[in-house]
Amino acid sequence: MRKQRIKVRICVGTACFVQGGADLLLYGDFLDPELLGECDIEGTSCLGGCKAESRDRKAPFVEINGTLHANVTPALLVELLREVAHA
Ligand code: FES
Numbered sequence: 001m002r003k004q005r006i007k008v009r010i011c012v013g014t015a016c017f018v019q020g021g022a023d024l025l026l027y028g029d030f031l032d033p034e035l036l037g038e039c040d041i042e043g044t045s046c047l048g049g050c051k052a053e054s055r056d057r058k059a060p061f062v063e064i065n066g067t068l069h070a071n072v073t074p075a076l077l078v079e080l081l082r083e084v085a086h087a
Pocket residue numbers: 011012013014015016017045046047048049050051059060061
């Protein structure tokens with residue numbers, strides 16, 4: 001049975017972009033080709049997370065298979081995608 005593809009939406013809204021989201025657009029440099037091949041990745045306008053920011057949940061935000069993640073760094077993005085791919 002074929003695995004479902006991983007849907008990744010990287011916020012490129014202003015709050016996320018200035019808080020490091022721009023680095024996430026370089027995701028291709030951090031993912032191995034096999035993992036990259038399992039993902040549908042797109043940049044998107046504001047995901048809404050910045051409107052409910054708290055001390056622990058700040059931009060940049062990324063949505064993976066419908067779950068919104070905060071404080072996403074390139075390293076965390078890779079870690080999250082590996083977790084989802086191997087779940
Ligand atoms: S600008 Fe990214 S969640 Fe609002």
